[in-house]
Amino acid sequence: MRTRAVCLCGVAALTAGLVTAVPSAAGAGETAVPHTAKSRTTQPLTTRPLTWRKCPTQAYPKLECATLKVPLDHDHRHGRQIALALSRVPHTARTYQGPLLVNPGGPGGSGLTLAGFVAKSLPKKVAARYDVVGFDPRGVGRSEPALTCRPGHAAPVRPASVPKTPALERANLTRARAFATACAKKYADLLPFIDTVSAAKDLDAIRTALGARKINYFGYSYGTYLGAVYAKLYPDRVRRMALDSVVDPTKVWYEANLAQDFAFDARHKAFLAWVARHHTTYKLGRDPARVEAKWYAMHAALARKPAGREVGSAELEDTYLSGGYFNGYWPVLAKAFAAYVNRKDPDPLVDAYEDLGAVDAAGENGYSVYSAVQCRDAGWPRDWSRWRHDHDRVHAKAPFLTWNNAWYNAPCAFWPTKPLSPPEVTNRSVPPVLLLQATDDAATPYEGAATLHRKLRGSSLVVELGGGNHGVTLSGNACLDRHLAAYLTNGKVPHSGGEVDAVCRALPDPKPGRATARGAASPGGELHGIIGFRG
Numbered sequence: 001m002r003t004r005a006v007c008l009c010g011v012a013a014l015t016a017g018l019v020t021a022v023p024s025a026a027g028a029g030e031t032a033v034p035h036t037a038k039s040r041t042t043q044p045l046t047t048r049p050l051t052w053r054k055c056p057t058q059a060y061p062k063l064e065c066a067t068l069k070v071p072l073d074h075d076h077r078h079g080r081q082i083a084l085a086l087s088r089v090p091h092t093a094r095t096y097q098g099p100l101l102v103n104p105g106g107p108g109g110s111g112l113t114l115a116g117f118v119a120k121s122l123p124k125k126v127a128a129r130y131d132v133v134g135f136d137p138r139g140v141g142r143s144e145p146a147l148t149c150r151p152g153h154a155a156p157v158r159p160a161s162v163p164k165t166p167a168l169e170r171a172n173l174t175r176a177r178a179f180a181t182a183c184a185k186k187y188a189d190l191l192p193f194i195d196t197v198s199a200a201k202d203l204d205a206i207r208t209a210l211g212a213r214k215i216n217y218f219g220y221s222y223g224t225y226l227g228a229v230y231a232k233l234y235p236d237r238v239r240r241m242a243l244d245s246v247v248d249p250t251k252v253w254y255e256a257n258l259a260q261d262f263a264f265d266a267r268h269k270a271f272l273a274w275v276a277r278h279h280t281t282y283k284l285g286r287d288p289a290r291v292e293a294k295w296y297a298m299h300a301a302l303a304r305k306p307a308g309r310e311v312g313s314a315e316l317e318d319t320y321l322s323g324g325y326f327n328g329y330w331p332v333l334a335k336a337f338a339a340y341v342n343r344k345d346p347d348p349l350v351d352a353y354e355d356l357g358a359v360d361a362a363g364e365n366g367y368s369v370y371s372a373v374q375c376r377d378a379g380w381p382r383d384w385s386r387w388r389h390d391h392d393r394v395h396a397k398a399p400f401l402t403w404n405n406a407w408y409n410a411p412c413a414f415w416p417t418k419p420l421s422p423p424e425v426t427n428r429s430v431p432p433v434l435l436l437q438a439t440d441d442a443a444t445p446y447e448g449a450a451t452l453h454r455k456l457r458g459s460s461l462v463v464e465l466g467g468g469n470h471g472v473t474l475s476g477n478a479c480l481d482r483h484l485a486a487y488l489t490n491g492k493v494p495h496s497g498g499e500v501d502a503v504c505r506a507l508p509d510p511k512p513g514r515a516t517a518r519g520a521a522s523p524g525g526e527l528h529g530i531i532g533f534r535g
Contacts, residue, residue, distance in 0.1 A: 050209050052088065060116025062089045068209050070138075072193050074201040084202060085142035086135045087112040089119035093128035098239060099210045100130040100488070101203060103137070104531040105221025105245075105471075107196070107373035108366035110141035114530055118218065121474040121527075126485050130216065135206060137199045137226075139369040145190065147368040149183035154359040154367070157312040160303045161403040162395070163388075173384070176410035183372065184416035191417045194372035200230040207237060214239035216488070220471045220531050221245050221444060224435075225252070228425040228452060235429035240491055242434040242484055244473050245441055248448030249455065252422045253374045254381065256448075257409055258394055263442035264405075265398035267324040267468055270440070274327075274509055275334045281512040282338040294341050296399075307346035311353045317404040319349075319357035324401070324442045325470045325533035328522030329356060331512050366532075375415035378422045382413060426455040433459040434487045436480055438467030438506065443533075450499055460493030460501040467506035469524060471531050476523020479504035 055065035066088075069081040088099075104114045115134030119127045136143040153175070163169035183191060203226070207215045216239050219227040224243035231238050248256055272295060273288040285291050303313035311319070319336075322329045332355075336348040359367065381387055387406060395402040433456050437449035446463075453461040462483045464472050473480045483502060487493055494502040510522050 049211065050086065052090075055087065057113065057116065060089070060113060060120065062119065063113075063116045064088050064090065065112070068206060070202050070205045072190070074198060082138055083144040084135055084138065084206070085112060085144075086133060086206065087115045088131050088133045089115055089127070091129055091131050093125070095129050096131075097129040097488075098131070098214065098216055099133045099207070099212050100216040100218060101133045101135070101206065103135070103217075103219040103223030103226055105219070105223045106140070106366060106370055107137070107199075107222050107226075108140055108369035109222070109531060110136050110362070110366075112136055112142065117526060117530055118474065122488070123485050126488050130488070131210070133206070133210065135202075137369070138202055139190070139194050139365075139372060141362070141365065145187075146365055147183075147187055147190070147194070147372060148361070148364050149186060149368040149371070150179050151361075151364055153179050153364065154318075156310045156315050156353075156358075157306045158314040160313045161317060161407055162313075162399075163403065169388075172407045172410070176407060177414045179371070180375075180411040180414035180416065183368065183411070187372075188416065191372055191376065191415075194369065195376040195420060196226055196229050196373060197233070197420065197423065199226055199373075200233055203230050204234055204237065213237070216240040218242045219244070222247060224444070224452070225249060227433075228427075228456070229423055231427055231430040231433070231456075232423050232425045235427055238430050238433075240431065240434075240488065242436065242473075242487060243452070244436045245444045245470050246435055246437055246449035246452050247444050248451050249422070249425045250451055251448070252378045253409075254378070254412075257405055258390060259445055259447070260443060261391075261394045261402040261405055262398045263440075263445045264321070264324045264401040267440065267442040268320065268400040270468060271320075271323045271327070271330055271333070274330055275337065278334070278512045282334050283342055284334075284338055295337065298337065298340055307340070307353075308350040311346070311350055311357075314404060315353050315357055316349075317401060319353045321401060321404075322356040322533050326522075326524060326528040327469060327509055328525050328528065330510055332356075334512065371409075371411050371415075374409065375412035375419070376417050377420055379419040380409075380412035380415070384413060387413060425452070428457040430456060431458070432491070432493045434483065434493050435459055435461045436464070436473050436484065437461065438464040438469055438472050440466065440468035441470050441472075442468065443470040453499065458493075460495060461499065462494065462502045462504065463500050464504050464506050469528075470533070471524070471527055475527045477504055477507055 050066040052064040052066045055063050066086045068084045068086055070084055071077045072080040072082050102114045102118050103111050111134040115132045119132040139147040159168050159171040214237050217227050225247040227241055227243050228249055272291045275282050275284055276286050276288045276291045279286045284294055299313050299316055302316050306312035320333055323333050332352055336352040339345040339348040391402050391406045435449050435453055437446055439446050453459050473484045
């Protein structure tokens with residue numbers, strides 16, 4: 001859920017292809033956005049058919065782009081309009097199964113190149129039957145307006161995450177409050193409408209603009225929650241829905257982040273145990289406990305003296321968080337760890353931070369939307385003593401990320417807009433939904449998939465046993481990909497009658513030295529370069 005937006009190759013080409021479909025009067029060949037329960041008395045919004053232009057990138061040469069205008073407030077459909085950037089790879093087969101909308105998660109993730117990736121990665125016979133459609137959700141990327149609340153908010157070196165002194169706690173609280181204040185000053189008119197329910201209604205506006213009676217949907221991470229909310233609002237407009245790495249809809253969002261803290265700590269320990277197994281390469285010890293002690297000694301040293309005046313203890317946490325999302329990053333993280341400890345060489349650590357932990361302009365936009373959505377979607381404690389008590393309790397058992405995650409979300413304690421009530425997504429009307437989940441996923445722990453499975457009647461849960469990556473399909477596991485391809489082909493899902501309907505074995509962990517900083521040499525590297533790991 002904390003997805004890191006990354007710079008996307010060819011974004012200029014994508015932008016050049018964006019053209020706008022504007023609201024118009026009803027006419028021949030036009031379709032109306034159906035009313036929701038809250039807006040049955042309003043007039044339907046009509047749109048002209050989208051005009052698509054070629055916007056190829058080197059990686060995805062078949063991409064086309066368009067822009068769709070939608071209401072800022074879906075309860076006032078003829079009021080202020082905002083623009084959504086769309087992309088697609090059109091179908092080529094005679095048998096057309098409709099649009100397949102794809103979302104990489106976040107909230108705050110750009111989905112424009114995801115359409116190209118999904119179309120390229122699915123079996124050709126499957127992809128050829130769909131228009132694979134990506135989009136930048138409201139506030140994100142090439143959609144307009146795009147949010148960037150406080151440029152430089154994550155610039156190094158930040159205060160240490162763990163508030164061991166009152167001064168450190170005050171410094172981090174000041175940063176969090178400043179971010180919330182900056183968002184309020186710049187986007188007071190937008191923030192009440194940057195939320196998951198509004199984004200789900202945007203999905204239905206996209207459906208209408210595509211001229212489709214129903215949509216197919218494939219979402220990763222936060223995209224699974226967006227899909228579940230859409231299915232709750234519009235169950236009769238869902239044809240097929242596949243959800244990979246599933247958000248627990250009962251823990252939106254404060255409790256979900258606390259659950260992440262335990263899971264990321266376990267995943268970090270798995271990384272350290274992997275380093276210990278490869279002692280002959282990294283020379284950090286064969287005992288995972290001793291390797292862990294060396295990592296925390298490095299953490300303490302960087303709090304005192306940041307590497308390259310750039311990587312303090314908070315930035316170290318940011319960098320090694322990437323390994324909690326995708327084990328393809330483990331070799332480069334281990335190399336940097338070993339260089340710092342064994343040779344007192346900070347350069348590989350600085351390089352790893354710049355590649356994996358540093359926040360660029362896309363990341364600043366992603367974090368702004370992440371905060372706007374999560375702080376608006378649901379209530380957060382406003383009493384800081386509650387945060388301190390909860391995070392001290394969790395930190396005692398799971399020290400790796402707990403306080404870093406707390407400060408990442410702390411603007412919600414000061415957010416200017418009143419929170420909404422999350423929708424109850426229990427659904428007995430939607431067609432069978434395919435859920436795909438790794439058992440050891442840290443960002444969206446397994447329990448969330450089991451919960452949503454129970455809430456969606458007729459759904460199917462396919463599990464990657466022993467897998468710890470976040471985002472597991474189209475990333476090298478042929479078993480999982482077969483289930484996804486079969487579902488998109490004929491709509492059929494496996495059913496066992498139990499909690500788990502099918503099991504796939506996880507891929508082996510990477511070998512030392514087999515990956516670049518972006519994990520490109522590992523299965524799943526391309527996917528994780530798109531879905532990222534932080535907003």
